[in-house]
Amino acid sequence: EAVQNLAAARLEGSVPTLIAALGYNNPGAAVAAVDGLIQIGEPAVPALLDQLDRHNYSARAWAIRALAGIGDPRGLVTLLGAATADFALSVRRAAARGLGAMKWHWFPDDLLEIAQEEALEALLFVAQQDEEWIVRYSAVVGLHCLATAISANYVDWRSQILAQLEQMANSDDNWAVRGRVWMAQQQ
Amino acid sequence: MDNESGIQDDNQLTVEQAIANLQGEDLGLRVYAAWWLGRFRVDAQEAIDVLIKALEDEDDRTEVGGYPLRRNAARALGKLGDRRAVAPLMRALECSDFYVREAAAQSLEMLGDLSCIPILIELLNNHVPGTLPAPEPPQLAQPFDSILEALGTLGATDAIPYILPFLDHFLPRIKYAAARAMYQLASDPYEANKYGDRLIQELSNKDLQLRRAVLADLGAIGYLPAAEAIASTLAENSLKLIALKGLLEKQLQQTTPPNLSSGAIKVMTLMDELL
Numbered sequence: 001e002a003v004q005n006l007a008a009a010r011l012e013g014s015v016p017t018l019i020a021a022l023g024y025n026n027p028g029a030a031v032a033a034v035d036g037l038i039q040i041g042e043p044a045v046p047a048l049l050d051q052l053d054r055h056n057y058s059a060r061a062w063a064i065r066a067l068a069g070i071g072d073p074r075g076l077v078t079l080l081g082a083a084t085a086d087f088a089l090s091v092r093r094a095a096a097r098g099l100g101a102m103k104w105h106w107f108p109d110d111l112l113e114i115a116q117e118e119a120l121e122a123l124l125f126v127a128q129q130d131e132e133w134i135v136r137y138s139a140v141v142g143l144h145c146l147a148t149a150i151s152a153n154y155v156d157w158r159s160q161i162l163a164q165l166e167q168m169a170n171s172d173d174n175w176a177v178r179g180r181v182w183m184a185q186q187q
Numbered sequence: 188m189d190n191e192s193g194i195q196d197d198n199q200l201t202v203e204q205a206i207a208n209l210q211g212e213d214l215g216l217r218v219y220a221a222w223w224l225g226r227f228r229v230d231a232q233e234a235i236d237v238l239i240k241a242l243e244d245e246d247d248r249t250e251v252g253g254y255p256l257r258r259n260a261a262r263a264l265g266k267l268g269d270r271r272a273v274a275p276l277m278r279a280l281e282c283s284d285f286y287v288r289e290a291a292a293q294s295l296e297m298l299g300d301l302s303c304i305p306i307l308i309e310l311l312n313n314h315v316p317g318t319l320p321a322p323e324p325p326q327l328a329q330p331f332d333s334i335l336e337a338l339g340t341l342g343a344t345d346a347i348p349y350i351l352p353f354l355d356h357f358l359p360r361i362k363y364a365a366a367r368a369m370y371q372l373a374s375d376p377y378e379a380n381k382y383g384d385r386l387i388q389e390l391s392n393k394d395l396q397l398r399r400a401v402l403a404d405l406g407a408i409g410y411l412p413a414a415e416a417i418a419s420t421l422a423e424n425s426l427k428l429i430a431l432k433g434l435l436e437k438q439l440q441q442t443t444p445p446n447l448s449s450g451a452i453k454v455m456t457l458m459d460e461l462l
Contacts, residue, residue, distance in 0.1 A: 097462040182445035
């Protein structure tokens with residue numbers, strides 16, 4: 001409850017305390033802290049990146065969720081690495097969704113194209129390769145979101161996304177993943 | 188790649204080696220091989236044969252008389268989907284080891300063969316000779332939750348009168364198992380939902396362990412009205428996502444792909460927020 005109150009205050013000064021709450025092993029406190037950090041937004045990003053907990057994967061997953069929810073360009077490189085290579089599936093899951101939902105309009109014009117291309121490649125890789133159904137599900141959500149964000153000029157990217165979805169619609173061995181692909185295809 | 192525990196790396200053990208180990212002298216390797224064959228879904232005839240044989244093993248005993256190898260063999264046989272294991276697993280329900288009976292009930296549920304229903308009911312009523320007292324007695328006389336869950340999954344409507352008293356069992360997780368079974372067995376949807384709603388109420392139980400148990404139960408029965416309550420339960424997102432996956436799969440079975448029911452879309456929208 002203390003974390004909830006602190007989160008609701010949306011004060012930049014509360015960032016260190018909220019980040020500490022990600023490591024309490026208390027899902028209720030962590031959810032409230034993530035919400036609070038997302039509300040604070042940009043000012044929370046440097047501390048989140050700085051304090052990513054390499055040893056506590058549960059805390060890391062919550063921090064990645066916060067970074068994903070904020071969508072700040074400075075988090076992109078961290079999310080790319082986390083989505084494709086973190087050993088904890090909850091971290092990969094949170095990062096994959098975040099890659100599709102970056103605040104693309106915050107990127108400088110000269111970096112937007114390369115940033116989106118990196119995100120696309122990472123998401124295609126995760127959708128194809130990850131062994132965990134929930135991470136592939138998350139990559140589908142990321143691809144779905146990215147497809148609506150990229151400019152209509154990038155015909156090739158869109159067709160890569162559609163081809164990947166088509167392949168998964170028929171051959172992913174998990175029905176929940178297929179279901180999410182159908183939803184993406186229909187929207 | 189040797190690791191410190193001295194157990195062979197999972198990828199290095201071959202099917203032939205595991206089958207040989209299961210019949211070998213080294214008890215540690217035998218127990219491990221039984222687990223391994225299940226874990227890696229080795230459903231070769233020979234693997235099934237040796238696992239069935241291991242259900243009657245007398246070599247591997249705990250100090251107080253439990254049967255670790257039989258437990259692992261019983262668990263593995265459920266995963267391998269071969270109905271030849273049904274009769275031997277039914278005999279395993281008569282074992283003096285509580286945990287062997289628990290594993291056998293769970294595996295019989297997975298195999299889906301209805302012939303085991305009568306003995307499951309006997310065991311639920313504590314009428315199987317030789318099972319009491321267990322050498323390593325847990326809190327209960329019988330693995331009631333596993334038996335209840337199996338009866339529900341197997342559609343054992345004959346068992347309803349015997350299941351009903353468990354709805355008020357003193358142990359919450361047994362109560363949940365009974366509600367879950369009754370949801371599956373109730374003849375009309377209105378009555379079934381009464382049992383589903385009992386489970387939803389338990390999502391706000393103060394005990395995190397119990398909230399986790401109810402999440403698993405609701406996922407197992409795919410109870411759609413629980414979707415929002417699952418999403419807002421105070422528990423790990425991973426467990427909520429697995430529960431919602433159960434609801435989603437049930438919805439997907441009810442339409443022809445790639446059509447999606449409004450329920451399926453609702454569940455996926457909730458899942459997206461938890462990723």
